[in-house]
Amino acid sequence: xxxxxxxxxxxxxxxxxxxxxxxxxxxxxxxxxxxxxxxxxxxxxxxxxxxxxxxxxxxxxxxxxxxxxxxxxxxxxxxxxxxxxxxxxxxxxxxxxxxxxxxxxxxxxxxxxxxxxxxxxxxxxxxxxxxxxxxxxxxxxxxxxxxxxxxxxxxxxxxxxxxxxxxxxxxxxxxxxxxxxxxxxxxxxxxxxxxxxxxxxxxxxxxxxxxxxxxxxxxxxxxxxxxxxxxxxxxxxxxxxxxxxxxxxxxxxxxxxxxxxxxxxxxxxxxxxxxxxxxxxxxxxxxxxxxxxxxxxxxxxxxxxxxxxxxxxxxxxxxxxxxxxxxxxxxxxxxxxxxxxxxxxxxxxxxxxxxxxxxxxxxxxxxxxxxxxxxxxxxxxxxxxxxxxxxxxxxxxxxxxxxxxxxxxxxxxxxxxxxxxxxxxxxxxxxxxxxxxxxxxxxxxxxxxxxxxxxxxxxxxxxxxxxxxxxxxxxxxxxxxxxxxxxxxxxxxxxxxxxxxxxxxxxxxxxxxxxxxxxxxxxxxxxxxxxxxxxxxxxxxxxxxxxxxxxxxxxxxxxxxxxxxxxx
Numbered sequence: 387x388x389x390x391x392x393x394x395x396x397x398x399x400x401x402x403x404x405x406x407x408x409x410x411x412x413x414x415x416x417x418x419x420x421x422x423x424x425x426x427x428x429x430x431x432x433x434x435x436x437x438x439x440x441x442x443x444x445x446x447x448x449x450x451x452x453x454x455x456x457x458x459x460x461x462x463x464x465x466x467x468x469x470x471x472x473x474x475x476x477x478x479x480x481x482x483x484x485x486x487x488x489x490x491x492x493x494x495x496x497x498x499x500x501x502x503x504x505x506x507x508x509x510x511x512x513x514x515x516x517x518x519x520x521x522x523x524x525x526x527x528x529x530x531x532x533x534x535x536x537x538x539x540x541x542x543x544x545x546x547x548x549x550x551x552x553x554x555x556x557x558x559x560x561x562x563x564x565x566x567x568x569x570x571x572x573x574x575x576x577x578x579x580x581x582x583x584x585x586x587x588x589x590x591x592x593x594x595x596x597x598x599x600x601x602x603x604x605x606x607x608x609x610x611x612x613x614x615x616x617x618x619x620x621x622x623x624x625x626x627x628x629x630x631x632x633x634x635x636x637x638x639x640x641x642x643x644x645x646x647x648x649x650x651x652x653x654x655x656x657x658x659x660x661x662x663x664x665x666x667x668x669x670x671x672x673x674x675x676x677x678x679x680x681x682x683x684x685x686x687x688x689x690x691x692x693x694x695x696x697x698x699x700x701x702x703x704x705x706x707x708x709x710x711x712x713x714x715x716x717x718x719x720x721x722x723x724x725x726x727x728x729x730x731x732x733x734x735x736x737x738x739x740x741x742x743x744x745x746x747x748x749x750x751x752x753x754x755x756x757x758x759x760x761x762x763x764x765x766x767x768x769x770x771x772x773x774x775x776x777x778x779x780x781x782x783x784x785x786x787x788x789x790x791x792x793x794x795x796x797x798x799x800x801x802x803x804x805x806x807x808x809x810x811x812x813x814x815x816x817x818x819x820x821x822x823x824x825x826x827x828x829x830x831x832x833x834x835x836x837x838x839x840x841x842x843x844x845x846x847x848x849x850x851x852x853x854x855x856x857x858x859x860x861x862x863x864x865x866x867x868x869x870x871x872x873x874x875x876x877x878x879x880x881x882x883x884x885x886x887x888x889x890x891x892x893x894x895x896x897x898x899x900x901x902x903x904x905x906x907x908x909x910x911x912x913x914x915x916x917x918x919x920x921x922x923x924x925x926x927x928x929x930x931x932x933x934x935x936x937x938x939x940x941x942x943x944x945x946x947x948x949x950x951x952x953x954x
């Protein structure tokens with residue numbers, strides 16, 4: 387088309403089907419359905435079915451405490467919901483209007499929890515606790531029977547492994563009716579605990595302990611069992627191993643996988659993961675651990691997904707930072723979880739999550755996704771190109787939090803929330819990425835939790851729910867639009883800006899990357915309005931839709947006439 391044919395043409399731009407933000411500063415590539423600058427808006431799929439963008443909900447104060455909150459959890463007991471709050475060095479049970487301290491001596495860092503067999507378990511880096519709704523206590527480890535079919539003087543069959551969480555063990559003997567000395571399967575045991583002994587199921591104290599020699603001596607030799615070869619003497623004793631309990635107590639990470647609890651994040655064992663026995667979070671064998679690689683780079687996250695447990699380590703000089711574990715049946719040891727290294731060398735600097743079967747983590751480049759599964763070569767694909775320019779500048783980027791909420795992955799850092807939309811994806815270069823929105827809260831978020839589709843946020847010492855619709859500053863700006871003719875001047879059609887909106891809204895415009903000028907305020911609107919924008923001889927134009935209360939934006943249309951060439 388020649389310049390004479392272009393000049394005077396009326397061009398219509400439709401801004402609709404809004405997807406999210408694009409902070410990448412690619413002026414010539416920003417799509418009409420994305421915004422280079424938007425705040426506190428989103429697509430509410432559960433409300434307006436995602437047909438528009440709207441102002442997010444606001445915070446409703448639920449409870450206030452006297453210290454920083456490092457964790458909130460919800461625990462259902464007796465068909466009632468309790469909110470468990472980790473505040474400073476105390477743990478509270480908040481039920482109805484009552485706040486009850488259930489434990490003191492908490493570690494003032496972010497804690498993690500899980501519920502097993504209706505018991506609430508919690509880890510905070512120094513404690514491993516359990517709570518049944520009445521009593522909160524440190525986890526009491528299962529007492530293993532380490533040897534069975536043992537003769538008084540030794541032998542027998544190794545049965546169960548030592549439990550890292552317990553100082554106590556049992557030996558099971560088959561009495562011969564003659565010997566009075568019964569040697570345990572250790573050279574020495576602790577003398578500050580009197581062994582608990584049963585013969586044919588009945589307790590007895592008719593013996594003397596010799597801890598330094600590793601045996602007890604009965605006053606009278608126990609009789610042989612009524613059934614030949616059946617164990618009838620059980621001795622429970624104490625054998626403390628320094629540092630064993632702290633292997634778990636100092637862990638800061640946990641993940642439930644294959645009906646076991648996996649632990650990591652212990653600064654003394656930075657590249658090691660431990661796991662519990664099947665369906666028993668109180669039993670962690672001293673042999674059930676795996677070292678991830680040969681270096682000591684720290685494990686940053688464990689993620690269940692794609693039929694594996696993924697272990698993500700921080701960047702290091704090693705070629706591999708991502709490992710995975712698949713359940714395997716071993717003829718001698720039963721089910722094991724051998725460590726396999728992936729083909730990924732990019733390290734994790736903060737954390738990761740399974741986001742709708744997409745294993746994602748945060749590197750020093752932004753959010754990464756692991757493409758493919760354990761049956762083929764793994765490839766990392768970027769997921770956050772649209773927000774990296776802001777996200778990577780966040781002061782506490784390496785301490786961000788992740789939580790899913792109504793189909794979004796919330797990436798929380800300081801007082802900012804970046805929302806990845808699982809329903810809206812785009813292709814950038816040769817791979818799939820997420821569309822994003824961006825929120826700001828009134829203070830730094832110390833912890834986040836979701837229950838029954840309600841988002842709970844802790845701002846320092848207060849717990850809020852995101853459930854109100856109070857006044858809030860929110861806005862959406864269109865891209866710096868050159869109407870596909872950057873070399874020509876344009877003039878708006880003053881009757882050609884039609885906006886489908888709802889609520890209180892201010893419409894402003896900016897030309898040639900100048901400053902926004904208010905066109906008009908619109909109160910209690912619902913439906914189409916005509917914004918009379920009269921701007922002449924501009925190269926590029928932007929619209930801004932903003933509100934100090936709340937608004938819903940469905941679409942906008944702007945008409946402009948093409949003029950002469952831009953003067954240089």
